[in-house]
Structures are given as C-alpha cells and as structure tokens.
Amino acid sequence: MINKLRVGIIGCGKITQVRHLPEYLEREEVEVVxxxxxxxxxxxxxASTYNIPFVTNQADDIIYHPDIQAVSVCTPNKFHxxxxxxxLKQNKHVLVEKPVATSIQELNEMYGAALENDKLLIVGHxxxxxxxxxxxxxxITEGSIGNILQFTSNYQHPGPKYWxxxxxxxxxxxxxxxxxxxxxxxxxHKVDLMQWILEDVxxxxxxxxxxxxxxxxxxxxxxxxxxxxxxxxxxNNPLQDHRTVIYGDKGIMxxxxxxxxxxxxxxxxxxxxxxxxxxxxxxxxxxxxxxxHFLDCILYGISQVVNPRHVINSLEIxxx
Numbered sequence: 001m002i003n004k005l006r007v008g009i010i011g012c013g014k015i016t017q018v019r020h021l022p023e024y025l026e027r028e029e030v031e032v033v034x035x036x037x038x039x040x041x042x043x044x045x046x047a048s049t050y051n052i053p054f055v056t057n058q059a060d061d062i063i064y065h066p067d068i069q070a071v072s073v074c075t076p077n078k079f080h081x082x083x084x085x086x087x088l089k090q091n092k093h094v095l096v097e098k099p100v101a102t103s104i105q106e107l108n109e110m111y112g113a114a115l116e117n118d119k120l121l122i123v124g125h126x127x128x129x130x131x132x133x134x135x136x137x138x139x140i141t142e143g144s145i146g147n148i149l150q151f152t153s154n155y156q157h158p159g160p161k162y163w164x165x166x167x168x169x170x171x172x173x174x175x176x177x178x179x180x181x182x183x184x185x186x187x188x189h190k191v192d193l194m195q196w197i198l199e200d201v202x203x204x205x206x207x208x209x210x211x212x213x214x215x216x217x218x219x220x221x222x223x224x225x226x227x228x229x230x231x232x233x234x235x236n237n238p239l240q241d242h243r244t245v246i247y248g249d250k251g252i253m254x255x256x257x258x259x260x261x262x263x264x265x266x267x268x269x270x271x272x273x274x275x276x277x278x279x280x281x282x283x284x285x286x287x288x289x290x291x292x293h294f295l296d297c298i299l300y301g302i303s304q305v306v307n308p309r310h311v312i313n314s315l316e317i318x319x320x
Contacts, residue, residue: 004031005299008062010083011074012037012046014165015097020072023291025050026281029299036062063087070298073097076177077184081106084121088113093120095294099188099318100311102179107315111308122294125306127193129289131276132255135262137197144264146250151229153194153244155186159215159235173213181214183207183318186233191219191314200225201313207320219317
C-alpha cells in the first residue's frame with residue numbers, strides 16, 4: 001500500500017471548493033484527512049460529501065494535527081501569515097493563497113519559518129501555470145516580438161459579491177479581514193504574471209485606486225530593464241476583461257481576448273494565431289496546476305517556480 005501524503009485544508013470557501021479540494025482529491029498519492037472552517041456546517045457538509053474523516057472550526061486543530069503533513073491556507077488575508085508560520089513550525093509544508101500576507105514583515109517571517117524548518121512555502125500564483133501564459137513566455141523568450149517595450153494587462157470581473165459563497169457578506173468586503181480590495185485580489189495576480197513573463201522585477205510603480213478597500217484600480221509600473229506598463233483591475237465588470245497586450249520592437253502579442261487563443265502581429269506583416277489546449281481535470285474543469293505543483297515539489301523534489309523575489313516585489317506593490 002502506498003504511503004499517501006496527508007493534507008489538511010484551512011478555510012472551506014469558494015477557492016477550496018472549486019480548486020484546492022477537487023485538485024487534491026484527483027491525486028492518488030494524496031489523502032485529504034482534515035477540513036477546517038469557522039462555519040462548521042460548511043466544513044461538515046464538504047467532509048460528508050468527500051468522506052473526509054476530520055472536521056473542525058479551529059485552525060489550530062489542523063495545524064497541530066499529528067497526521068497532517070501539508071496544509072492549504074485558504075482563509076481571509078488577515079490570517080495567512082499567522083496560520084502559515086504556525087504550520088511551518090509544526091513541520092508542515094504550506095500552500096497559501098494570495099496575497100501571501102498583509103505586510104512585508106509578515107512575509108519575511110513566513111520565509112524565515114520555512115527556511116528554519118526546511119519546509120516548502122508556496123504562494124498560489126496560479127497564473128504562471130496557465131498554458132496560454134506558458135506559451136506567451138516561451139514565445140517572448142524566443143524573440144517572437146523582439147525586445148519588450150511596454151504592456152497593458154486587464155483583470156476585470158463582477159467581483160466577490162457574485163462568486164463568493166457569502167455574496168454581499170463576503171470577507172472580501174471587510175477591511176479588517178481582507179486589508180486589500182481588488183488590488184490584493186486581482187492586481188497581485190497580474191503583477192506576478194508580468195514579472196514572470198518578462199523575467200524581471202518592478203523597480204518603480206504607482207497605484208491609483210478609488211478607496212482603501214478598492215473595487216477598481218490602475219497600477220502603473222516600470223521594470224528594472226525599462227519596460228513600462230499598466231495593470232487595470234475591477235470588481236465592476238460583469239462582461240469581464242482578461243486582455244493582455246505586450247508590445248515589442250518587432251510586433252505585438254495579445255492573449256486573454258479569447259480563451260485559449262494567443263495572437264502575434266509582427267511589423268513585417270506576419271500574423272500568428274495559436275490555439276492552446278487547456279489542462280483539464282478529470283471532472284472536465286480547468287486545472288489551476290498550482291496544487292499539482294505544490295504536491296510534485298513535496299513528493300518528487302521538483303523545484304518550485306514561484307520565485308520568492310517576485311512574491312516579495314508583488315506584495316511591496318499592493319501594500320504601497
């Protein structure tokens with residue numbers, strides 16, 4: 001019989017229900033042994049559906065559980081650092097949802113705990129694993145549009161009111177629990193994505209938002225190598241907008257305008273349109289691939305691709 005990696009999940013909201021839990025359950029080498037949510041009824045219903053033996057409404061019950069070896073932290077932003085550090089100190093690997101923390105000090109303590117206890121700390125920056133984004137990065141690295149000069153990237157949807165389990169009462173709208181609005185929810189995804197695609201970090205930036213707990217914002221940025229760009233995010237767009245345009249000195253690359261389509265228009269007149277097949281789970285839904293990556297790092301020694309330098313830079317920007 002295979003000795004399975006035993007996993008616990010803290011927080012049973014939408015991100016756990018559509019991503020973490022189903023993607024853990026797809027792996028034969030993994031057993032989800034515990035669920036936690038402050039709403040015990042919610043956690044119990046999930047546990048009953050998927051035959052998960054241990055349920056609690058206390059995060060420490062998962063963190064100090066002697067049989068759990070790895071933890072997903074899917075709680076409100078306020079708790080990410082505290083729960084991750086505790087779990088790391090209990091010799092558990094940690095996958096924490098973004099934003100990783102609410103301050104750089106918290107983040108430094110998290111990385112310190114991971115290093116001290118020789119455990120993995122991976123942040124759920126899943127856009128790095130999207131097949132379209134992987135293709136975009138590869139083509140840019142190969143020089144398909146020449147030297148990169150500029151970019152624009154949009155991430156707009158109707159907001160947590162429409163997709164979170166608690167609607168208008170979602171913790172996303174509670175300043176004490178969330179610390180951030182749309183910049184922390186969506187903006188950080190695109191900041192991380194563009195750093196990764198460009199293989200650079202941002203050295204200058206300005207964040208324009210409509211409120212402390214913002215529902216729309218624009219981030220203006222400049223990388224160390226001189227690429228300039230803007231990221232536009234919103235919780236007010238029911239039509240959604242995921243378009244990214246990258247401008248080089250030999251052409252323009254566009255993706256996100258249509259799902260799974262990447263387009264390059266070169267200045268010499270050549271047009272390249274590539275259709276990229278999504279990575280699907282057994283249930284037919286797209287895989288985030290970040291849970292698989294977390295598990296492969298633990299089980300098979302794969303090197304993590306979520307660069308701590310980018311994680312730190314991304315958090316610096318949204319906390320500025």
